[in-house]
Amino acid sequence: MKKPDFKISASAAMKAQYRGLLTRDFSDERLDETMSLVRRVLETSGYRIAFDWEQRPATRKRPYEIPSAANDYLKEFLERANASLPAEMPEEVREKTVLERRTQEAAVFLTFQSRVTLLGDSGFVRDVQSLLFQLCIHSLSARLSARHLEEANAYLLHALYAHAQLAWTDVPAHQHYLLSSLYEHSGDRAAALRFLEASLEGSSPDDHDYLTKAQSYWSLLIEDDKAGEAKSFVLNLYRRAAPKDLAEVEQLVSETYALESRVKRAS
Amino acid sequence: MTSDLDGDDSEYDLDAQDKDRLEAQLRKIARELLKNGKHRERRKALARAVEISRRKSRRAHQ
Numbered sequence: 028m029k030k031p032d033f034k035i036s037a038s039a040a041m042k043a044q045y046r047g048l049l050t051r052d053f054s055d056e057r058l059d060e061t062m063s064l065v066r067r068v069l070e071t072s073g074y075r076i077a078f079d080w081e082q083r084p085a086t087r088k089r090p091y092e093i094p095s096a097a098n099d100y101l102k103e104f105l106e107r108a109n110a111s112l113p114a115e116m117p118e119e120v121r122e123k124t125v126l127e128r129r130t131q132e133a134a135v136f137l138t139f140q141s142r143v144t145l146l147g148d149s150g151f152v153r154d155v156q157s158l159l160f161q162l163c164i165h166s167l168s169a170r171l172s173a174r175h176l177e178e179a180n181a182y183l184l185h186a187l188y189a190h191a192q193l194a195w196t197d198v199p200a201h202q203h204y205l206l207s208s209l210y211e212h213s214g215d216r217a218a219a220l221r222f223l224e225a226s227l228e229g230s231s232p233d234d235h236d237y238l239t240k241a242q243s244y245w246s247l248l249i250e251d252d253k254a255g256e257a258k259s260f261v262l263n264l265y266r267r268a269a270p271k272d273l274a275e276v277e278q279l280v281s282e283t284y285a286l287e288s289r290v291k292r293a294s
Numbered sequence: 295m296t297s298d299l300d301g302d303d304s305e306y307d308l309d310a311q312d313k314d315r316l317e318a319q320l321r322k323i324a325r326e327l328l329k330n331g332k333h334r335e336r337r338k339a340l341a342r343a344v345e346i347s348r349r350k351s352r353r354a355h356q
């Protein structure tokens with residue numbers, strides 16, 4: 028079935044907010060700001076989003092007021108009714124609920140392309156989603172794991188996978204990079220290395236992010252005590268890196284040798 | 295330097311100088327974090343650097 032078209036129109040203020048978010052650290056606050064930005068772009072373009080919990084009134088009942096003129100019978104009745112009201116929700120349960128709601132919101136925003144075909148500023152939406160993707164890994168998923176919310180975390184990881192598959196088929200280098208981030212976060216380092224290698228193969232050494240992705244690959248090898256592979260990788264990198272990056276690649280080469288000799292001394 | 299094969303970067307991207315400066319800082323931080331065994335923070339720094347430096351998307355055809 029063909030998805031309906033949906034034209035995105037992002038204002039200059041929204042684009043400026045995105046630029047600001049890019050330069051700031053990954054934190055819980057940044058996650059909230061990025062989610063709000065995605066929502067604002069979609070809603071101002073005409074797509075109304077309403078999650079279940081936003082349409083329901085607060086469930087916690089307030090105590091009944093007891094009129095001063097009430098007779099004893101009514102006073103006693105109302106006092107008993109107030110005593111039987113449920114206690115305040117514990118902080119921990121409230122926090123869990125908030126995190127689960129954030130997870131559902133993030134999943135909807137990340138997989139929006141499954142509902143409609145985006146037109147207009149569609150590239151802007153997916154660039155903000157890409158930032159949201161990383162914030163979900165480094166902030167939301169980490170909090171879900173810390174709270175042992177495994178089901179919500181699995182749901183989030185599936186949404187992240189779906190985002191990479193839905194939004195980036197025409198940019199395989201970034202799609203593979205996102206998948207490598209997801210697999211590294213999930214603990215499958217072999218898959219992370221494969222996708223990172225595929226991402227590097229699809230990138231030009233002149234691209235701004237090439238050296239950063241190469242350093243990510245090198246870091247994975249070093250962390251896994253594969254100094255030999257890391258050495259071979261950085262020496263190959265030196266041969267193909269852009270001239271402006273050579274000084275930094277030389278640093279990676281020296282650090283690889285330094286780390287290798289430290290490991291040899293220790294063994 | 296960004297490849298020009300597909301034209302200019304989008305209007306909301308950072309300029310090349312800012313990208314170079316920010317990503318180099320983050321890569322340096324990531325190398326220090328790696329040496330100190332702070333792998334999660336290392337991943338975060340490099341993911342930030344990639345988000346900053348990667349080529350941004352452009353408008354879709356209508």
